[in-house]
Amino acid sequence: GENVGLHLPTLSxxxxxNSIINCAYSNSASDYFIWYKQESGKGPQFIIDIRSNMDKRQGQxxxxxxxxxxxxxxxQIAATQPGDSAVYFCAESFGNEKLTFGTGTRLTIIP
Amino acid sequence: NAGVTQTPKFRILKIGQSMTLQCTQDMNHNYMYWYRQDPGMGLKLIYYSVGAGITDKGEVPNGYNVSRSTTEDFPLRLELAAPSQTSVYFCASSPPDGGTYGYTFGSGTRLTVV
Known part of the structure; x- marks a missing residue:
């Protein structure tokens, strides 16, 4: 079936x-993508999203x-800080369908 | 706004016991979801609801039940707990076009079945 996956399970x-976290998706019809950040012991938090009619989107x-x-x-996370240490998930959807989540990448920031 | 609130935060169950994981949201979101997250894994959808009185199975519904009597609440019921249900459970909500605006998650319930 369709799934969303990540190339690297861990990144230091x-x-x-700067850090770059990658995600591969297999549903070519997906038109909406989100990145979530999950800190230890917490639920996923929305970071940034992008629609399929765009190639790039910037936040803070x-x-x-x-x-x-x-x-x-x-x-891409610029000028990483200790607070950026977390697991990052990508998610995709097609139309208004439910999001499908990837496995996640654990990012560790070394002081 | 409290967002999505889950209770309890932690629970230990014995095999065969039952419990209800509570989830409530105050954002007037129509859509609500229950996910489980096993160690080192991603999120798997258990059940979801598109509005009061409507529920549907997700990817891994076996061993769980849900109800949606109000817009705010979406409890998840485990009838006969099994060790395979040891996991962290997340509730989420979204507006009707949630697939295009993302979800708001609760802080999770860590369940251990022994």
Whole structure:
């Protein structure tokens, strides 16, 4: 069936550096994508989203890139801080259907 | 706004016991969802509801039941707890076009079945 997956289960980044978290999706019809951040012991929190009619969207220190040709989504976090340490999930949907979540990548910021 | 509130935060059950995980939201969202998250894994949809009186099965509904008598509340019932149900349970809600605006999650209920 269709699923959303991540290339790397863990990622360690030096504080102050930029980090890139990747996500592969298999449903070429998906038209909405979200990145969630989940800190230890908490529920997922919305970070940024992007629709399929866009290639790039920027937020505060975060940028999401969408490459529909290869069905790839990435989350870039600039100037990482200790508070960025968390598990990051991508999610996709088609139309107004329910979101499908990926497995997640654990990002660790090294002081 | 409290958002999505889940209770309890932690619970230990013995095999065969039953319990209800509570979820309430104050955002007047029509759609509500229950997910489970096993260690090191992603979120799997158990049940969802598109409005009061309407519920549907998700990916992993076996062993669970839900009801939706009001817009605000969406309790999840475990009738005969099994070790395989040890997990963290998250409730979420969204507006009707939730697939296009994302979900708001609660802080989770950590359940251990022994």
């Amino acid at each position: 980044v030096q504080e102050g550096d 220190r975060v940028t999401v890139l969408l490459n529909k040709t290869v069905k790839h989504l990435s989350l």
